[in-house]
Structure formats: structure tokens, C-alpha cells
Amino acid sequence: MQETFTFCRICEAACGLKIHIDEKGDISEIKPNTEHVASAGYACLKGLKANEFRDSPDRITSPMKRVNGKLEAISWEQALTEIGGKLREIVQRDGGDALGMYIGNPISMSFLPPILSNAFIKSFGSSKLYHTGSQDCNNKFVVSERVYGSAHIQPFPDIDNCKFFIAVGSNPLISKMSFINFPHSRKRLEAMIANGGRIIWLNPRRTETAKSIGEHQFIRPNTDVYFMLSFLHVLIEIGAINHHTINAACEGWESVETLVNDWPPERSAAVTGIPATTIREWAAAFKSADGASLYSSTGVNQGSHGSLTFWLQEVINVVSGNLDRRGGSLVGKGIIDVARYDRFDPQKPKQTFRLADIPLVMGTVPAGVLADDILTTGKGQLKAFICTSGNPILSCANSERLRGALQELELLVAIDLVESETARHAHYLLPGSHWLERPDMPFAFISMLGTSPNIFHQYTDPVLPLKGESRDEISIFLDLCRKSGFPFGGSKLLQFAINCGHLGRKLPYIGKKLPDFSTVVLAIVNRVSGFGSLNKMRRQPHGVLRKNRDIGSFIKEGILTPTAKINLAPSEFLAMSRALHDKFESEIQDNSKLKLISKRDRYSHNSWTFNHPSFVKGSRNRNYLYMNSEDAQRRDLQEDQWVNVFNAQGRLRVQLAISNDMMPGAVAMTHGWGQQDASNLAVASQAKGANVNVLASDGPANIEKISGMVQFNGILVEVEAAKELAASD
Numbered sequence: 001m002q003e004t005f006t007f008c009r010i011c012e013a014a015c016g017l018k019i020h021i022d023e024k025g026d027i028s029e030i031k032p033n034t035e036h037v038a039s040a041g042y043a044c045l046k047g048l049k050a051n052e053f054r055d056s057p058d059r060i061t062s063p064m065k066r067v068n069g070k071l072e073a074i075s076w077e078q079a080l081t082e083i084g085g086k087l088r089e090i091v092q093r094d095g096g097d098a099l100g101m102y103i104g105n106p107i108s109m110s111f112l113p114p115i116l117s118n119a120f121i122k123s124f125g126s127s128k129l130y131h132t133g134s135q136d137c138n139n140k141f142v143v144s145e146r147v148y149g150s151a152h153i154q155p156f157p158d159i160d161n162c163k164f165f166i167a168v169g170s171n172p173l174i175s176k177m178s179f180i181n182f183p184h185s186r187k188r189l190e191a192m193i194a195n196g197g198r199i200i201w202l203n204p205r206r207t208e209t210a211k212s213i214g215e216h217q218f219i220r221p222n223t224d225v226y227f228m229l230s231f232l233h234v235l236i237e238i239g240a241i242n243h244h245t246i247n248a249a250c251e252g253w254e255s256v257e258t259l260v261n262d263w264p265p266e267r268s269a270a271v272t273g274i275p276a277t278t279i280r281e282w283a284a285a286f287k288s289a290d291g292a293s294l295y296s297s298t299g300v301n302q303g304s305h306g307s308l309t310f311w312l313q314e315v316i317n318v319v320s321g322n323l324d325r326r327g328g329s330l331v332g333k334g335i336i337d338v339a340r341y342d343r344f345d346p347q348k349p350k351q352t353f354r355l356a357d358i359p360l361v362m363g364t365v366p367a368g369v370l371a372d373d374i375l376t377t378g379k380g381q382l383k384a385f386i387c388t389s390g391n392p393i394l395s396c397a398n399s400e401r402l403r404g405a406l407q408e409l410e411l412l413v414a415i416d417l418v419e420s421e422t423a424r425h426a427h428y429l430l431p432g433s434h435w436l437e438r439p440d441m442p443f444a445f446i447s448m449l450g451t452s453p454n455i456f457h458q459y460t461d462p463v464l465p466l467k468g469e470s471r472d473e474i475s476i477f478l479d480l481c482r483k484s485g486f487p488f489g490g491s492k493l494l495q496f497a498i499n500c501g502h503l504g505r506k507l508p509y510i511g512k513k514l515p516d517f518s519t520v521v522l523a524i525v526n527r528v529s530g531f532g533s534l535n536k537m538r539r540q541p542h543g544v545l546r547k548n549r550d551i552g553s554f555i556k557e558g559i560l561t562p563t564a565k566i567n568l569a570p571s572e573f574l575a576m577s578r579a580l581h582d583k584f585e586s587e588i589q590d591n592s593k594l595k596l597i598s599k600r601d602r603y604s605h606n607s608w609t610f611n612h613p614s615f616v617k618g619s620r621n622r623n624y625l626y627m628n629s630e631d632a633q634r635r636d637l638q639e640d641q642w643v644n645v646f647n648a649q650g651r652l653r654v655q656l657a658i659s660n661d662m663m664p665g666a667v668a669m670t671h672g673w674g675q676q677d678a679s680n681l682a683v684a685s686q687a688k689g690a691n692v693n694v695l696a697s698d699g700p701a702n703i704e705k706i707s708g709m710v711q712f713n714g715i716l717v718e719v720e721a722a723k724e725l726a727a728s729d
């Protein structure tokens with residue numbers, strides 16, 4: 001038996017793992033790595049069962065082509081020649097923008113693929129890189145660009161030293177948060193309380209975390225922006241503002257003061273449900289804490305005011321003197337200072353989506369306009385689409401419209417491990433790699449943004465060989481460039497070097513010893529960033545702690561706006577905030593309506609865990625609609641009853657779970673379900689859940705204009721008893 005070390009690439013916790021490999025070369029056990037420098041023995045069920053996903057009986061291990069509706073195995077040579085030829089034909093005929101790619105969540109947790117997918121798509125002269133950022137975090141990028149001067153500056157809470165932590169819309173015991181590397185979340189949150197700290201969970205649902213650590217306060221979904229306005233209003237009122245920081249490092253404060261003047265907590269209480277006295281008490285505690293931090297995650301990002309809310313959060317952390325302070329919020333540093341190379345230039349014309357004034361964020365198009373891009377004729381209409389490691393039919397808004405649109409494409413290629421709900425419609429399905437089969441470094445937020453109070457660096461070789469004929473995604477990108485005749489990244493020289501490497505690896509004996517392209521690039525990045533050779537990193541299987549930015553140095557020398565001051569009042573946000581008065585009035589009108597939010601679950605991860613028996617045991621084989629007992633009684637609904645959930649966008653049937661962990665007026669569902677028709681997924685097709693995203697709206701009019709974020713939280717819905725039961729229930 002052989003023992004080897006790697007780290008998990010499922011979520012931002014990036015837990016160190018110890019892997020036992022048996023004589024046959026299979027994984028016999030995965031354990032948390034107790035010696036890992038950052039995760040120190042923490043790992044969750046998903047990481048510990050990673051081999052079940054890698055070795056799934058439904059895994060696709062050779063290229064497939066759809067013939068008469070059914071997938072048939074073909075050779076790589078045939079697949080690449082046919083797809084490459086078709087790409088060439090479409091791009092030559094209709095231009096680069098006729099080709100698009102979606103890069104989904106799982107592979108984005110690996111270091112290179114998100115970076116190189118950009119170069120891949122540019123090889124064809126295309127600007128159509130779609131990414132899950134518009135489902136979970138683009139609002140944070142656009143705010144940081146304007147406030148701090150680069151999207152790569154993302155402050156994170158110094159939780160281990162914080163004395164007063166207000167977390168808005170997150171549930172770390174289940175999801176491990178976002179924009180922070182936070183393994184051992186329970187232990188560390190409990191330690192914070194033991195050290196005299198205080199935590200508030202602001203959430204329409206009393207979550208698993210809120211029930212076991214700290215205090216909980218309900219907030220009506222999608223009203224966080226009004227909470228932020230009022231919290232700042234009170235901080236000003238009680239003199240909790242650090243004028244030294246404002247005078248030394250900020251601009252625009254007067255405009256913010258004027259804005260929040262209109263929002264006393266007595267006013268916002270009418271929509272948030274948070275009593276004014278509570279906000280006043282928190283503000284006083286925030287002022288007196290020796291290090292306080294306000295933090296938000298997808299609960300806020302996926303609302304309709306994600307950018308304004310996150311902007312106000314950052315303003316609060318800055319003006320209360322908590323940014324760049326021990327126990328407040330800290331700014332990390334990349335192994336390469338990407339923030340400095342990728343600064344936001346407000347003078348530079350925005351690159352926008354072809355059909356509306358929707359900006360690209362970090363060079364990516366919001367997934368909320370994907371169907372429009374396919375269905376609307378004109379210059380740049382999307383005709384060919386490569387879906388890499390994503391499942392947009394289940395993860396993006398207005399699923400049924402998107403499903404129809406994807407079926408209109410001239411070419412749909414999926415690169416996946418299985419025939420997913422999206423891959424089901426693909427003309428070609430190419431077998432990609434599992435993360436246990438890839439060489440890697442920690443995911444971009446850890447490596448490039450430094451979002452961790454306990455930052456580490458690590459290199460891992462692939463733990464297992466590629467299964468069957470599957471190939472790593474980057475080599476597939478390179479092969480597609482080669483076969484279609486478009487040099488990778490637009491560089492003939494680079495393509496020539498890649499071709500030489502490709503031929504070299506075909507040589508007998510020495511060919512097998514040559515590193516692949518990803519390993520070469522990782523070796524270069526590792527060296528350039530001062531960590532030496534890969535061999536040196538291989539001798540550090542538990543990772544190395546790396547030095548992050550010194551506290552206090554960000555405000556002194558890290559702000560990258562043109563004036564080198566923190567811009568507290570970017571003009572776009574001020575303009576957007578003026579519309580809040582009208583929106584507030586419609587919130588009041590809607591106060592009695594039900595609002596739907598998302599609920600992440602310990603046993604599910606987006607859409608890909610449902611095909612694995614340990615994750616769908618017993619009552620976990622479906623999703624439910626969670627509803628407070630008052631709302632259920634008002635509608636005369638009972639536990640377990642089938643209900644219809646509907647709105648102008650769509651309709652679904654699901655079973656009811658009555659729970660007073662839900663705020664009255666808020667209902668919750670887990671996304672990613674609804675794979676009954678995916679007949680090649682033996683387990684998932686037998687599960688009974690429903691796809692919640694039929695209720696979410698897409699299209700330019702329904703996404704946040706500045707960030708392209710889609711709305712998954714606070715969607716207005718109605719619920720009624722379902723009259724008929726389907727035979728399958």
C-alpha cells in the first residue's frame with residue numbers, strides 16, 4: 001500500500017488529504033491530512049469520498065458522439081478532427097464570437113483551467129467566455145474594481161482574531177463560506193466565542209451554523225441593502241466613524257453620508273424585519289469591539305442588490321476603521337501580484353455584451369444572457385458552445401428556456417465526467433479529468449488573491465492516472481486549437497512549442513518522461529513566484545505557509561485606484577442607490593408575499609452529488625420546499641404534502657417540509673436537482689427532486705446591470721397544494 005498527499009479541490013477550504021492506494025492502484029482510503037499546514041486534519045464527507053466520484057460506474061471514459069439521439073463511443077482522433085473542423089467552419093463563416101465556452105464550478109477550483117480557458121477562447125478571436133461568477137460572486141469583483149482599484153483585492157474577515165463578526169447570508173458549517181479559505185469552521189468559530197468574541201448570523205433561515213454557534217437574526221430575503229444603509233446610519237449617529245482613516249486614505253465620504261441620512265433603522269425595519277433597537281445595539285457593540293468585521297456571501301450576492309450591498313459593507317468596514325486591522329477585515333496578496341497587473345481603469349471603454357449594455361466582468365459574459373446569445377440573430381450570435389465542467393441547465397436561471405436554446409446550437413460540446421443533464425443535449429461529450437488526476441496548485445482566490453488568514457501554498461502531482469481514455473481539459477483545449485488551426489492564445493510561437501511537446505510525448509520511451517503542458521506551466525508559475533522547483537514543492541507534501549501582506553500595509557501602499565485612495569462613493573453605485581427609494585416602496589407592497597431563497601445542503605454540492613448512493617440515502621433522495629408553520633397553516637398545507645411552487649417564470653412540484661427555522665414569508669429550496677431524464681445517471685435519474693431554477697428569470701432585463709448577477713434569492717413565488725400526484729411520487 002502506498003500513502004500519498006494532496007488537497008481537495010471541491011470548495012475553497014482546499015483541505016489537505018492523505019490518500020492510501022492499494023496494490024491494484026485504486027484508492028482504498030482517503031483521510032484528512034492532520035499535518036496539513038492550513039487545514040490541519042479537517043475534511044468533509046465530499047473530500048473523503050472523492051474516489052466514489054472519480055470511479056463512478058457512470059463515468060464517461062471515451063469520447064462520445066451523438067448518433068440518432070444516442071451517444072456512441074468514437075476515437076479521440078475522430079472527435080478532435082470533427083469538432084476542430086466544425087469550429088473552424090463556424091468561426092470562419094460567422095466570426096470568433098460565434099463560439100462560446102462555459103467554465104463551470106468544479107474545474108474552477110483548480111489553478112490553471114480558469115486562467116487558460118480565457119486564452120483558449122481568445123485563440124478563436126472570441127470574447128464569449130461564460131462563467132459561474134455571474135451565479136455567485138461577480139458583484140464582489142465590480143465593487144472591488146471601483147472601490148479599491150482591482151477586482152483582485154478582496155478583503156476577508158480575520159475571524160480568528162475578530163471580536164464582533166456579523167455574517168450576512170452564509171452558512172459555514174455546511175458550505176465553508178466563500179472568498180475565504182476557512183477549514184475547521186466549527187472549531188474556529190467556537191474559539192472566537194471562547195476568546196470573548198461575538199457572532200451574528202443575519203439570515204432568513206436559522207441555519208445549522210446559527211443554531212450551534214453565536215446569535216441569529218432573521219432578515220427578510222433580498223433586503224440586506226436596507227440593513228447596510230441603516231447600520232451605517234447608526235454608526236455615524238453614534239460617532240463610530242474613524243475620521244483619521246477617511247482623511248488619510250479615502251475619498252467620497254460626504255456623498256455616502258448624504259445617502260445614508262435617509263435610512264434610519266426605524267425606516268428599514270419595515271422591510272427587513274430587524275427591529276431598530278437591535279441595529280442600534282449591534283452598532284454600539286461594533287464600535288467598541290477590538291476588531292469587528294461585516295461579511296457577506298452568496299445570500300447577498302444572489303439577491304438583486306448584490307453590488308450595492310457589498311459596496312456598503314466595504315464602506316462600513318473601511319470607515320469604522322476595521323479594514324486592514326487585526327480582528328477586522330484583511331487584504332491578502334497573491335503569489336504573483338495580479339492586482340497590480342490587472343488594475344481597473346475607469347477611463348477605459350467597457351466591453352459589453354452584444355445585445356445590451358451589460359459589461360463583461362473579469363472578461364466573462366454573464367450566464368443570465370446565454371439563451372439570448374443563442375436565440376437572438378445578428379452579428380456575433382452564438383452558434384457553437386463548449387460546456388466545460390458545468391451544468392447550466394440545472395445551475396443557471398430560466399432552465400427550460402436555456403435547455404431549448406442549447407438545442408438550437410449548431411455545435412454543443414460537453415467536457416464532463418458523466419452525461420449530465422446538460423451533456424444530454426451535446427453533439428459530442430468528451431471525457432474530462434477528475435481533480436485527483438490533475439497536477440495542481442491551490443485555487444486562484446487562495447493563490448492569487450490571498451483570501452486566507454492562514455495562507456498556504458502547495459503543489460500536487462496527479463494522485464491517480466487518467467481513467468480510461470479521459471484527458472485533462474487543458475490538453476483538450478490545446479488539441480482543439482491544433483485541429484482547428486487557431487493558435488493557442490493567438491500566438492503561433494506558443495502553438496509551435498505546444499506542437500513540439502505534443503510530438504515529443506509520442507516518442508518511444510523518453511516521450512513518457514516529458515511533462516505535460518499543465519505541469520510545465522505550473523513549474524514556471526511556481527518558480528516565478530519564488531517557491532523554487534516542483535521537486536522542491538514535492539518535498540513539502542503538507543503545503544507551506546506563506547507570508548501574507550503585513551497588517552496596515554494595504555491602506556498605506558496597496559490601494560490601486562487612480563488617486564491611490566479608497567473610493568467610497570463610485571458614481572455608478574450612487575446612481576443605482578437613488579432607485580432604492582422606489583424599490584423600498586415596492587418591497588413594502590410585497591411584504592405579505594412569499595420569497596424563495598436557496599439552501600445548500602451537507603450532502604449535496606451544486607448538481608453533481610446526486611448520482612452517488614451515499615449522498616442520496618433515504619429521505620435525502622429529493623429536495624423539499626422548506627416553509628414556516630404559519631405560512632403552511634395559512635395555506636392549509638401539511639408536512640410532506642406535494643405542493644406546486646410557481647411564479648410568472650415557471651412552475652414545479654415538490655414536497656413540503658415545515659420548519660420554523662424558516663422566517664415567516666420566506667421559503668427555501670436546494671438547487672441542482674431534477675435529473676430524472678438523465679437515464680445514463682443510474683442513481684440521479686431515480687431521485688425525485690425538482691429543478692428550482694425554472695423559477696429564476698434570465699435575460700438582460702432581469703440581471704443586475706453592473707455585475708450581470710442573476711437573482712436566486714428573494715424570488716417572489718406562490719405555493720399551493722398540488723392536486724394530482726404523479727405515478728412516480
Ligand SMILES: Nc1nc2c(c(=O)[nH]1)N[C@H]1C(S)=C(S)[C@@H](COP(=O)(O)OP(=O)(O)OC[C@H]3O[C@@H](n4cnc5c(=O)[nH]c(N)nc54)[C@H](O)[C@@H]3O)O[C@H]1N2
Binds near residue numbers: 011202601602714
Ligand atoms: N455542502 C455544500 N457546500 C458548498 C456548496 C454546495 O453546494 N454544498 N457550494 C459551494 C459553492 S459553489 C459556493 S459559491 C459556496 C457558497 O457558500 P455560502 O455563500 O456560505 O453558501 P450558503 O450555505 O448557500 O449560504 C448562503 C446563506 O444565505 C442565506 N440567504 C439566502 N437569501 C438571503 C438573503 O436574501 N439575505 C441573507 N442575509 N441571507 C440569505 C441562506 O439561507 C444561506 O444560509 O459554497 C460552496 N460549498
Ligand SMILES: Nc1nc2c(c(=O)[nH]1)N[C@H]1C(S)=C(S)[C@@H](COP(=O)(O)OP(=O)(O)OC[C@H]3O[C@@H](n4cnc5c(=O)[nH]c(N)nc54)[C@H](O)[C@@H]3O)O[C@H]1N2
Binds near residue numbers: 106432
Ligand atoms: N438556485 C440556485 N442556483 C444556483 C446556486 C444557488 O445557490 N441557487 N448556486 C450557484 C453557484 S454558487 C454555482 S458555483 C453554480 C454551479 O454551476 P455549474 O458549475 O454549472 O454546476 P455544477 O453542478 O457545479 O456542474 C458541474 C458539472 O461538472 C462536472 N464535473 C465535476 N468535476 C469535473 C471535472 O473535474 N472536470 C470536468 N470536465 N467536469 C467535471 C459534473 O459532472 C457536473 O456535470 O450553480 C449556481 N446555481
Ligand code: SF4
Binds near residue numbers: 008010011014047183
Ligand atoms: S470542506 Fe471543501 S475542500 Fe474540504 S474536504 Fe470538504 S469539499 Fe473538500
Ligand SMILES: [Mo]
Binds near residue numbers: 105132135136
Ligand atoms: Mo459557487
